[in-house]
Amino acid sequence: MDYLAGLNPQQRAAVENTQGPAMIVAGAGSGKTRVITYRVAHLIEKGVDAFNILVLTFTNKASKDMRERIMKVVGSEAKNIWMGTFHSVFAKILRVEAEKIGYPSNFTIYDTDDSKSLIRTILREMQLDDKLYNANFVYNRISSAKNNLVSHTEYMQNPEIQAEDVSNKRPLIGVIYETYTKRCFKAGAMDFDDLLFKTNVLLKTHPDVLNKYQQKFKYLMVDEYQDTNFSQYTIVKKLAAAYQNICVVGDDAQSIYAFRGANIQNILNFERDYPDLQVYKLEQNYRSTQNIVEVANSIIANNKNQLEKNVFSDNEAGDRIKVQRAFTDNEEGKMVAEAIVQERSTKGYTYHDFAILYRTNAQSRAMEEALRKLNIPYKIYGGLSFYQRKEVKDLIAYFRLTFNPADEEAIKRVINYPRRGLGDTTVEKIMVAADQHNITMWQVICNAQQYIPGRTANQLNDFAVMIQSFAVEAKKLDAYETALYIAQHSGILKELHADQSEEGRGRHENIQELLNGIKEFGEREDIEDRSLAVFMQDIALLTNDDKADDKNADTVSLMTIHSSKGLEFKNVFVVGLEENLFPSQMSLNSRSDLEEERRLFYVAVTRAEKKLTLTYSTSRYRWGTLTNCEPSRFIDEINARFLEIEVVKPSKSSLGDNSFDNERRSWTQQRDSFSKPKPASGGTGTVSAPAQRPKTTAMLPKAHVPTPGFTPDAANAFQNGMDVEHEKFGFGKIISLEGTLPDVKATVFFQGLGNKQLLLKFAKLRIVK
Numbered sequence: 186m187d188y189l190a191g192l193n194p195q196q197r198a199a200v201e202n203t204q205g206p207a208m209i210v211a212g213a214g215s216g217k218t219r220v221i222t223y224r225v226a227h228l229i230e231k232g233v234d235a236f237n238i239l240v241l242t243f244t245n246k247a248s249k250d251m252r253e254r255i256m257k258v259v260g261s262e263a264k265n266i267w268m269g270t271f272h273s274v275f276a277k278i279l280r281v282e283a284e285k286i287g288y289p290s291n292f293t294i295y296d297t298d299d300s301k302s303l304i305r306t307i308l309r310e311m312q313l314d315d316k317l318y319n320a321n322f323v324y325n326r327i328s329s330a331k332n333n334l335v336s337h338t339e340y341m342q343n344p345e346i347q348a349e350d351v352s353n354k355r356p357l358i359g360v361i362y363e364t365y366t367k368r369c370f371k372a373g374a375m376d377f378d379d380l381l382f383k384t385n386v387l388l389k390t391h392p393d394v395l396n397k398y399q400q401k402f403k404y405l406m407v408d409e410y411q412d413t414n415f416s417q418y419t420i421v422k423k424l425a426a427a428y429q430n431i432c433v434v435g436d437d438a439q440s441i442y443a444f445r446g447a448n449i450q451n452i453l454n455f456e457r458d459y460p461d462l463q464v465y466k467l468e469q470n471y472r473s474t475q476n477i478v479e480v481a482n483s484i485i486a487n488n489k490n491q492l493e494k495n496v497f498s499d500n501e502a503g504d505r506i507k508v509q510r511a512f513t514d515n516e517e518g519k520m521v522a523e524a525i526v527q528e529r530s531t532k533g534y535t536y537h538d539f540a541i542l543y544r545t546n547a548q549s550r551a552m553e554e555a556l557r558k559l560n561i562p563y564k565i566y567g568g569l570s571f572y573q574r575k576e577v578k579d580l581i582a583y584f585r586l587t588f589n590p591a592d593e594e595a596i597k598r599v600i601n602y603p604r605r606g607l608g609d610t611t612v613e614k615i616m617v618a619a620d621q622h623n624i625t626m627w628q629v630i631c632n633a634q635q636y637i638p639g640r641t642a643n644q645l646n647d648f649a650v651m652i653q654s655f656a657v658e659a660k661k662l663d664a665y666e667t668a669l670y671i672a673q674h675s676g677i678l679k680e681l682h683a684d685q686s687e688e689g690r691g692r693h694e695n696i697q698e699l700l701n702g703i704k705e706f707g708e709r710e711d712i713e714d715r716s717l718a719v720f721m722q723d724i725a726l727l728t729n730d731d732k733a734d735d736k737n738a739d740t741v742s743l744m745t746i747h748s749s750k751g752l753e754f755k756n757v758f759v760v761g762l763e764e765n766l767f768p769s770q771m772s773l774n775s776r777s778d779l780e781e782e783r784r785l786f787y788v789a790v791t792r793a794e795k796k797l798t799l800t801y802s803t804s805r806y807r808w809g810t811l812t813n814c815e816p817s818r819f820i821d822e823i824n825a826r827f828l829e830i831e832v833v834k835p836s837k838s839s840l841g842d843n844s845f846d847n848e849r850r851s852w853t854q855q856r857d858s859f860s861k862p863k864p865a866s867g868g869t870g871t872v873s874a875p876a877q878r879p880k881t882t883a884m885l886p887k888a889h890v891p892t893p894g895f896t897p898d899a900a901n902a903f904q905n906g907m908d909v910e911h912e913k914f915g916f917g918k919i920i921s922l923e924g925t926l927p928d929v930k931a932t933v934f935f936q937g938l939g940n941k942q943l944l945l946k947f948a949k950l951r952i953v954k
């Protein structure tokens with residue numbers, strides 16, 4: 186296969202020049218990921234050993250896709266490339282090297298839930314107010330310290346950090362951080378951030394280890410480089426230091442993880458770190474239609490902080506971007522579902538060609554309901570992972586204990602599940618004893634008579650014997666047999682079997698699915714050690730999306746915009762484009778947060794290949810109350826030339842004294858009253874529900890069909906508050922007038938479009954009487 190033929194000259198140069206540092210900062214859809222893929226293939230074709238190549242991707246799925254593509258060029262050699270997310274690759278390395286930094290090689294990986302549970306325990310022990318010291322807040326603070334390579338000692342010694350915590354009225358975070366670190370260590374556990382933090386520690390304190398991996402990874406590549414944090418940046422820099430064959434690709438306009446410590450500074454640092462850096466420019470977008478690319482450009486142009494770049498598309502102009510309004514979130518779902526049915530039947534698409542993207546997970550509910558009603562198959566990506574479900578985590582906690590009985594979070598989780606008379610009081614006693622004697626909870630449990638004499642000691646002893654027996658069986662049995670043995674003898678299967686409710690059956694099925702997954706793992710031929718211990722190693726890093734994708738399943742994809750990074754779909758719906766939702770309320774306080782939201786919007790828009798639809802609702806249930814919503818400012822920011830806006834043409838009366846805002850609100854309220862059960866005797870019959878008002882679809886700018894006999898009025902005829910019609914933008918209301926004739930400028934609010942500034946002598950405006 187002539188893979189080089191599928192590259193433009195700049196891409197090809199970036200693929201062929203494999204030596205020395207290289208950076209590609211280019212817009213969405215310009216082939217950055219393709220360059221990395223082909224570069225790896227090219228290296229292998231040139232004779233570089235696949236074992237010497239490290240590729241860091243943003244998701245496990247991305248690396249799986251990339252590997253498959255490379256395989257098409259170089260065959261099964263592609264299996265030997267080191268490829269995966271930062272977390273999975275460095276977890277793998279830490280398994281080999283952990284003992285050098287005092288951890289067991291079978292260390293547990295604490296997921297976010299485990300970390301927060303441990304923090305809550307510590308807060309309770311320190312008797313701190315958990316409203317002030319909210320577990321999420323503390324977790325984020327510790328996480329961001331680790332991602333900036335600030336250890337707990339440095340944290341407590343740093344006057345700036347201390348001052349910040351004092352001014353936040355939370356001066357004890359450093360102390361919590363210290364306790365948290367010690368407890369993780371004692372439990373033989375690393376949290377997600379530790380996988381990177383401890384890798385840094387390892388590489389810093391063990392030059393021999395650093396040297397080994399520098400020699401191993403002669404070629405490094407990083408996709409989505411804009412979203413790496415300082416901790417990741419430092420690892421990459423260290424590993425690449427010997428050979429400097431490092432190629433990073435990214436797009437500053439798609440940096441969407443500042444809240445996790447990702448920093449555009451990493452791109453700038455890269456230039457500073459490698460003065461002889463080769464920089465490649467990719468300007469052609471191959472993914473999307475011209476209209477989509479133009480829209481994306483016009484969105485990002487609103488951001489002040491960005492690197493200058495030019496993106497164009499040679500693809501067809503394509504459809505204009507559709508903007509659709511609904512009155513409720515349910516109606517929004519219905520609108521999207523119906524559009525999918527329509528497009529699929531008229532244009533020959535499969536469900537696979539559609540994606541629905543939203544800002545927050547909560548928005549999936551209305552979409553799911555609507556899709557189900559029309560029997561449209563769908564799959565939600567991200568969200569609560571299969572491995573995060575309670576029953577799955579419970580069984581996994583038993584597995585964890587089997588291999589690492591020091592794991593405190595696993596003990597707390599299952600010591601009394603299924604119930605065996607070891608309630609909270611016993612757990613407290615165990616923790617106190619462990620603390621007093623500076624030993625692990627497990628050691629207390631194994632010597633219960635000594636530390637907690639009395640009746641519970643026997644029960645604790647039984648628990649210890651059970652876990653020990655699991656470890657014995659694990660040595661004899663294969664992965665599946667071990668898992669089944671534990672599921673049976675822990676009592677979990679029986680417990681779930683007893684619950685015959687629908688939910689209970691669902692939970693039982695999930696356990697079966699987990700067991701099936703382990704069975705499949707045990708049959709894999711591409712790995713040598715297929716024990717349960719190995720299956721467990723990076724299970725905490727798996728997400729829903731990593732479960733074997735059923736390639737035959739034809740489903741619509743639903744996901745948050747954050748999860749959609751790097752992906753592409755023929756048809757994309759970005760839903761919930763409303764103020765306070767997208768941009769999110771929390772982003773409205775600072776320019777940098779707002780700019781991050783806008784980058785998120787840019788990411789969403791640039792996922793679309795052929796058709797993009799933006800939807801919003803004028804009301805939505807949020808936090809249990811019906812809220813009125815304004816269309817997102819992001820819609821206003823798009824050049825109207827590229828939009829096709831579906832508007833409800835207001836009737837004459839509605840253009841009276843009310844502003845559109847009031848009108849919208851009253852429609853929403855009326856509509857709401859309609860959805861409630863009607864009173865026995867009429868009374869609302871004279872008002873028609875707004876959704877049933879005759880709708881006209883106004884195509885902008887071309888397809889707004891002006892009212893027959895449309896003739897513009899002279900500039901001097903206009904006054905504030907007048908209702909007007911524009912030849913292209915449709916109906917609007919004059920908000921303000923500025924300047925003197927003949928150069929009077931009007932700000933006009935157009936429904937669905939927001940405010941537009943028009944010079945009256947040019948604008949073709951007509952007064953609506």
Ligand SMILES: Nc1ncnc2c1ncn2[C@@H]1O[C@H](COP(=O)(O)OP(=O)(O)OP(=O)(O)O)[C@@H](O)[C@H]1O
Binds near residue numbers: 212215470752753
């Ligand atoms: N030279 C090319 N010829 C044809 N198709 C191309 C070319 N370069 C890239 N493509 C296609 O364009 C699409 C976008 O490419 P790719 O995903 O690599 O872009 P990207 O820059 O990584 O985008 P993002 O910023 O969204 O991650 C893919 O479908 C890819 O196969």
Ligand SMILES: [Mg+2]
Binds near residue numbers: 219
């Ligand atoms: Mg990409």
